[in-house]
Amino acid sequence: MRAVRSTRVLSAMAAAAALLLAGCSSGGGASDSSVRGAQQGRPATALEPLPAAIPANLSAYYAQKLSWQACDQGFECATFKVPLDYANPAGGDLTLSAVRKPAGGAAQGSLLVNPGGPGGSAIDYLEGSIDSFDPGLRAAYHLVGLDPRGVGRSSPVACLSGPQMDAYTATDMTPDNLGEINALVAADKNYAAACEMQSGSFLGHVSTAESARDMDVLRALVGDSRLNFLGKSYGTFLGATYAGLFPSRVGRMVLDGAIDPSLDSLAGNQTQAGGFEVAWADFAKDCVTHQDCPLGRTEQQAGQGIDALLKQIHDQPLNTDSGRKLTESLATAGVIEAMYADYLWPSLRSALTSAKAGDGSALLKLADAYYERSPDGSYANLMFANTAINCLDLPAPFSSPEDVERAMPAFQKASPHFGRDMAWMALSCAYWPYKATGTPHTIRAAGAPPIVVVGTTRDPATPYVWAQALAGQLESSRLLTYDGDGHTAYQRHNACIDNAVNAYLLAGTAPNPGTRCAK
Template sequence: MPHFTRLNPRRSGQLPQPEPAGAVPVDGVRRARSLLRIPAAVVVATGLLLSACSSGGSGHPASASSPEAGASGGSSDTSSSSGAASSADLAPYYHQKLKWRSCGAAGFDCTTMKVPLDYAHPKAGGDLTLAVARKKAAGPGKRLGSLLVNPGGPGGSAIDYLQYAALGYPAAVTARYDMVAVDPRGVARSAPVECLTDKQMDTYTAVDTTPDDSAEITKLESADKNFAAGCEQHSAKLLDHVSTVDSARDMDVLRGILGDQQLNYVGKSYGTFLGATYAGLFPKRVGKLVLDGAMDPSVGALESSRAQAGGFEVAFDAFAKNCLQQASCPLGTTSVADAGKRLDALFKSLDGHPLPTGTSRKLTEALGTTGVIAAMYDQSAWPTLRGALAGAEKGDGDPLLKLSDSYYERDDSGKYSNLMYANAAVNCLDLPPALRSTADVERALPAFRKASPHFGTTLAWSSLVCGYWPVKATGHAARITAPGAGPILVVGTIRDPATPYAWAVSLADQLDSGHLLTYDGDGHTAYARGSDCIDTSVNAYLLEGKVPAKGTVCK
């Protein structure tokens, strides 16, 4: 697994074999993050040529709302103190003229937009070019404006996720909203952060994150330092300007360009933090905000990593219970506790004797652990994990390696997307590092192991990279209240492995206008993932502005 720290938003639908790099979003395990993965069948069905989004231009005018002076509007409780220039300085960005063009056979359009690299000094810092895509409302019915979507990460491509959302969200919603996505700054097609070569990334993901002695600790520490140094070498200009606050301001520019008076938005996983940050900055511009698989902005990096470790433990217990009911469970047939012991035995075996995979790469303990965690995001991946564990039991590491590769967005040719690079860059800027040295990690290990006997050690050691980051964090943990915002819908899943349910409860409580919708189920996030109850409730909010009754729980 990688070595970042914060969250893991992941997938939606069946776990596919690794797609070409950049094809879908997922979040990292090492650092406790992830995204939603798009079902492979959906991607194939769209036939999109989204590489067309890499270019754009000006052309047809679009109506725009003026930027708020200072771009604050209730941002005093957001997780960053970064400011913005005056309305006059930002007005040219809000009044851009975009030239949309077809970028696929399924009715998708693409373009690009300009945003300032530095919102505090837009004239001095230069511009960034961000990729944007949309699929217009399918009708019938009155058009309700644009609905922006973001799958999480940080580091997940919103444009890739749009392929799923536009075709996989309930038809009642896609009929009346233009479905829109912008790859956030530093991500995929939008000035991507770069750090390592693909071969270097292969080495990095295989580094032992459960070190047994000082030599292994030194090797892990060196790997994180090299990772951070690589990001500085290749992306120094960007690293100070990829915070969540920056991306939230970018979304408001896009809202203005699209001519929407308010922002309508569905954010998954880390996308909930992005949405909540937007609400804190621009509360009066909040339209319909769905924050699904919620993060708690008041939680610091250390507490966040520990809580996620506990989330993966809960998810593994649910997987183990299900596995024990199958005819040939590779984790035994007796109890969840015994299944956990068998998993630990596998990890220990991989630590000393990595398994062959039929390639030049072997399945190390780190890669095997990542493979297991990858399948925790969606219960539809549990059969795949059972098969991978059975393969490992027979000496074949390839199935678990494929799961790990899908997590890191590594394709069959060995090419990685920039998911993990953007993931670290955003996380390390958003929050001060909790663990700055190996001594800090060793002190934290008992609490992590208590929260998660099977994954705690890995997640603790995976939190180190931000301690070596070349730029200082600009944000901090803080409550977001968004006074004056319209009703905001927060969705939480009780056994969510990546964003613990308690975070959704907390975020809904923090927001002055927050409303909680609960899914009593497994997997990461809930909307458009198979629950009729959840979909009906979210649809009523998006289409009619109706929030669910207090205490609503869907199963």
């Protein structure tokens, strides 16, 4: 449970793996922990655009020729080079990987997609969700998935082995005494040390700003004068960063499940905790209307029931059919996983019923989906990249356990059920081996064409207020609101949202200001 996650629960690949990822809250910013705000009371500065002309020392990267090769069931794959450090292009290269689904008709260019994370694989997302894209879009665009630096197939960050990650995710995230606090700190320090050992100085070059610059290289290599982009969750921060750096090269851009770049990591994590509390309240309200709800018949009983169950699991972890124990931290991750989409609520009711009967298997499967753990015990690099990117993008919210304890009342006020977990989760970046290179900032993207920002009113991972904030910063924004539950809105079977986004991507017709869609 480390940061605002990607939207994999919304794609076919998520279903195939067992379910979504996205991230809850990471140590550094807010996952989707890649959130930001006025750092320590200082006003957030504006992100300034880069010079419009391509620097001479980067011209060789922009002059590469892509060689698309058939791969992966009708997709084409390619790799290309980018500098490890844009400030020193002569210092070495990185190899990035992309896939595309060629347009089914006369192409009007490429549409780059990113599912979020940070750490979600755009390649896996596109390959797994291709059928969910509107037929008109598939005909009009080459759909392209680029794994950002450090992610998936693009020089992935590596940290812990499968068994080591099992132990880390099972660590108590609500320590009650000094011994438990010390165990959590030791786990976070060990995690950071393992990442440094496995990935080295590369950890200092996986920032969102660098990935946005990588996208501009790819834009040029696919032959587009402007970047067309669909970003979800953390992908909205990636896309907005691109717009801020290259406003004159923005094409049609949709940012769904927006992150507010002006928040510091402390404010972001607290706000996200509140988002999950809102989602929990909606789950509880729905749960008590079903006969199979194991938590009671009123919303108050449901809240008391989940607290009691998690306390019971803390004291006595549950057996599972995998032989692993379901600890409180894993149980909480399973609950949070189900907050990402209301279609997961029946699965959560069933899992909680089994847990109350002493079987933690179903809740553990939800937690494994959150962490992208495969049945063979291996993990995708999602959480490793998530931490590395978040810790680089923003200064850590806490430097010590004492800081966490001082902030605890605010977290628990924002989220009585998840605040303690999310406050302690935010400690991990305190021990990261590389200092943050990013700071909170606003993004204007002055001169860019209309940018569509999509916000869901009861989104747990990227609260609606973030969409409102980002739309308020972007000079050309159009805020499209979905009055509903779950993380992100586009491609989630709401015709109003889908039609509005598709009309914009296909014809450039941006939604009217104030457009609102309901369930």
